[in-house]
Amino acid sequence: MTERAVVFDIGNVLIEWQPERFYDAVIGRARREAFFAAIDLHAMNDRVDQGQPFVQVIRDVADANPDWADEVMMWHDRWIEMAAPAIDQSVRILRALRRADVPVFALSNFGIETFEIGVREYPFLEEFDRRYISGHMGVTKPDPRIYEMVEADCGISPSGLLFADDRQENIDAAAARGWGVHLFKSPQGWEDRLIAEGLLAEGGAT
Template sequence: MIDTVVLDLGNVLVRWDPRRAFAGRLPARDTEAFLVDFDFMAFNHQQDAGRPWADARVDLAASAPEHLPALDLYVEHSADTLAGPVPGSAELVHDLRASGVRLLGLTNWSAETFHLAETAAPAIGLLEDVLVSGEVGVAKPDPRIFALLTQRFGLRPERAVFADDSAANVAAGSAAGYDAVLFTTADALRADLAARGVALPRT
């Protein structure tokens, strides 16, 4: 019996593309050097886990100062990285609310930029609450964030579906006892939930 659905946000409810911060502002070769060669995703994960952007800049100035212009652009234009709702996600959120299940969010997101999320995807505001990694200082797939999720909201993991677009996060959610599913599309998640007995209208 599923009584709770926990949703990741980035690329589940809201489209996130870091390249959008640099489009028309930074040469393509410099963008790729920052995002790929430097491994921006690993660098950004530390902000998701609570490191302030100011501290990140200090660290970057010491380790790879050639990427400071790219970092400054990313921070200044963070809103541009959010490309609106994931197709079908808003309708799914509305239908889940109508079904009567608890609806929560669990996101890896900097505490300093999380305020941008709901503007880009208003359905986020329909969730009961969101556990934001940057606010609690620990990020998926660290098992501690799933323990905190369970404790904070009084969940029974075996009665909760957790959906995320990261296979590593799905594996961590499953290890924590959640019925974890890999998100690909809103329609696929709708089918996954229906198969688990969540009453949803068909698309």
């Protein structure tokens, strides 16, 4: 039988990642909308996820945008408040799979330093059998190279990998390589898919 492993994205699968929600609460929606319109903050974050130094990237953008410098620095100083809370049912699913001796991997766009912050806040991030973190790999989803690197490292055929991610483009790139995929919309939907695949017992994640 083909060896199988389950691959989790982290942001919005195991931990909520909602910078807009954070800024709405701190500076108000109208100012947040102006802030996000003025600066491509997700592109800034992509640089961190590609492995560039967290604080230096944020400071460079803050220095280049003095009118928004305080708000930009919050991305560094209060990052953990944007990456919150944990999605508890997804964490239970992760642990249930491990109890069932199903290999469980992480494949996530995450910076080197931000992942270290995340592990301190969320110790379950150390519970994966293998972790593929873009900052360490130097490439981000949905670049096909990152999926190829996972395959080469784990030695499991693409058809043996079942990958959950909340972004369609990341799912599409994995599917193009022959991975099984699940577009994550809710932890219950993910649990149902794993049960249907025979990887998780009914009620196993309660």
